[in-house]
Amino acid sequence: MSFTAKVVTAPKQRSHCLVVAVYEGGKLSPSAQAIEEAGGQLGALCKREGFKGKAGQTLLLLSPTGISAERLLVIGMGKAPVSANDYRKAVDKGLLALKNTACKDLCLCLGEVSVKDRDAQWQARQVAELLGAQQYRFTRFKSSSPDDNFAPSKIVFGCQETSQVNLAKAGLETGAAVAKGVALARELGDLPGNVCTPTYLANEAKQLARGQTKLSVKVLEEKQMKELGMGSLLSVSAGSEEPAKLIVMTYQGGAKSAAPVALVGKGITFDTGGISLKPGQGMDEMKYDMCGAASVLGTMKTLIELQAKINVVAIVAAAENMPDGRATKPGDIVTSMSGQTIEILNTDAEGRLVLCDALTYSARFKPKAVVDVATLTGACVIALGSHATGLYSNEDSLAEALLNAGEEANDRAWRMPLWDEYQKQLDSNFADIANIGGREAGSVTAACFLSRFVKKTPWAHLDVAGTAWRSGANKGATGRPVSLLVQYLLNQR
Known part of the structure; x- marks a missing residue:
């Protein structure tokens, strides 16, 4: 599993799944807003599905218009600015929502999320740690493999600013090591x-x-x-x-x-x-x-x-x-x-x-x-x-x-x-x-x-x-x- 961080433009980012955030009350994050402007569907789909942006709420959309990614996962972040617990809950539930998908390439546009008293390094580290925890399986004495297909090989942490990139890379490195x-x-x-x-x-x-x-x-x-x-x-x-x-x-x-x-x-x-x-x-x-x-x-x-x-x-x-x-x-x-x-x-x-x-x-x-x-x-x-x-x-x-x-x-x-x-x-x-x-x-x-x-x-x-x-x-x-x-x-x- 490889991790990297970079500044991304959400509608143009190619991946098996693009992950964006929505806050409680339906307020869109910058990446979610960019997708709304490009496709004109995201706000209406969230409303139709009763997605309110509560912490841990998820909405998985297949082949939505206005983006280059194959899937769009919308995760609820709760109230802004986001608490550390709500951020971890949102990321954990979001990754869990992909459990039965065949996604190998993920891009999470989370560098733009403001978390109380935390920076991009901490935010990226949580992604790597939580993903590692979900990937753990004790199968040594099992005669068959688990049914879920979710085994991503490439993870991109999407940053809003260039100044976040090195911090996020350091966080991903630490998180991946802790996960091991x-x-x-x-x-x-x-x-x-x-x-x-x-x-x-x-x-x-x-x-x-x-x-x-x-x-x-x-x-x-x-x-x-x-x-x-x-x-x-x-x-x-x-x-x-x-x-x-x-x-x-x-x-x-x-x-x-x-x-x-x-x-x-x-x-x-x-x-x-x-x-x-x-x-x-x-x-x-x-x-x-x-x-x-x-x-x-x-x-x-x-x-x-x-x-x-x-x-x-x-x-x-x-x-x-x-x-x-x-x-x-x-x-x-x-x-x-x-x-x-x-x-x-x-x-x-x-x-x-x-x-x-x-x-x-x-x-x-x-x-x-x-x-x-x-x-x-x-x-x-x-x-x-x-x-x-x-x-x-x-x-x-x-x-x-x-x-x-x-x-x-x-x-x-x-x-x-x-x-x-x-x-x-x-x-x-x-x-x-x-x-x-x-x-x-x-x-x-x-x-x-x-x-x-x-x-x-x-x-x-x-x-x-x-x-x-x-x-x-x-x-x-x-x-x-x-x-x-x-x-x-x-x-x-």
């Missing part, structure tokens, strides 16, 4: 646990680094982790035939002297709950318990695509949590890499057990900030639902940077408390810390647990249990929070 990273994260999440094992994730990281000068990968095996004292992480894989892996990806895109940002991903490739066995209903979705790791890999994919000028260390703690005669039992006490002892009261609170050793390990890279990503707690789903990622941080400026990146990327997070009062819930009679803190504020106490392993380093924890995948008829990984992470990293350059 999101697609990788979704594919890894959607893979079944019998395929996507810790070893598979390690091989995927190695594949990303193949032929790349900026990315190197090191994989620590269980023997090496034992030598490092990672008793917490290894307690999770103790009951599995699949060996745990600590995957370390080093991306050197900035100056050698610049401190990196560290990303840490939870990679539980399947979570039965261990001895604290989960209920059978819905357990198939526990293949998604590695979506934190998937998003970290997806983010690295995007950085490679963009050849971003920043230093990043990505660490994936990968393990499978299974019940077995050798499995960790409730009440067992393990020693983490940090030296802190942990009483494991519930083996289903395993994500924090792999993350804490990975967080300790990240300190050797002397990062300027650490961001961990994990499908950590069902409590976060209860608190925030599926719309916002839970954000916890020991540093206000880091939290603000991530929140702003989420708003900009439309991959929003919401900051939750990380107060000392919650730490008492993790007290243990027999060890330095317990791995659960009771029913109250479960997502908060999980973050409090992790906070004990980062010391003074600026750190943030993203709980994506509610945002990393969807259940029900549209079950599948979302690829979140790749967009948020990429935006945050790009803002650090």
Whole structure:
């Protein structure tokens, strides 16, 4: 799929489909007005079909008079000036309206749309990201291909002014790269646990680094982790035939002297709950318990695509949590890499057990900030639902940077408390810390647990249990929070 941007004259633009905007109340955009003047039909057709220009409304016309394109897609933008949400909704619904067409060549005259607090670069990026999201299909285990024919190969973002062209091209490049990273994260999440094992994730990281000068990968095996004292992480894989892996990806895109940002991903490739066995209903979705790791890999994919000028260390703690005669039992006490002892009261609170050793390990890279990503707690789903990622941080400026990146990327997070009062819930009679803190504020106490392993380093924890995948008829990984992470990293350059 190729993307470009240029100034276009709508009636003369040749393509399989020309896309123009109409605002609420029937007000035509400049390109739509030009088509109306050339053919004299557009306004009447909109009126006839009851098209009022509401955000997300669409009208597809075949072979209309007055234009050189084969089709004309009119999309409603809502009230002008357009909000960022209405713009994304309009573009998403517009692309969806082409799902059953054979269009290979699209021209979207959207550079002329005024979006509040956004420029042509942002607008073009949304087109590339949304198109990428709609093109994603998980068909690896399907015996037949999907029925829809929509697979465009050429996308033109139509600009109103020459000054917008370079901005739009940059936005298309970023959006296409983000879309590839999101697609990788979704594919890894959607893979079944019998395929996507810790070893598979390690091989995927190695594949990303193949032929790349900026990315190197090191994989620590269980023997090496034992030598490092990672008793917490290894307690999770103790009951599995699949060996745990600590995957370390080093991306050197900035100056050698610049401190990196560290990303840490939870990679539980399947979570039965261990001895604290989960209920059978819905357990198939526990293949998604590695979506934190998937998003970290997806983010690295995007950085490679963009050849971003920043230093990043990505660490994936990968393990499978299974019940077995050798499995960790409730009440067992393990020693983490940090030296802190942990009483494991519930083996289903395993994500924090792999993350804490990975967080300790990240300190050797002397990062300027650490961001961990994990499908950590069902409590976060209860608190925030599926719309916002839970954000916890020991540093206000880091939290603000991530929140702003989420708003900009439309991959929003919401900051939750990380107060000392919650730490008492993790007290243990027999060890330095317990791995659960009771029913109250479960997502908060999980973050409090992790906070004990980062010391003074600026750190943030993203709980994506509610945002990393969807259940029900549209079950599948979302690829979140790749967009948020990429935006945050790009803002650090």
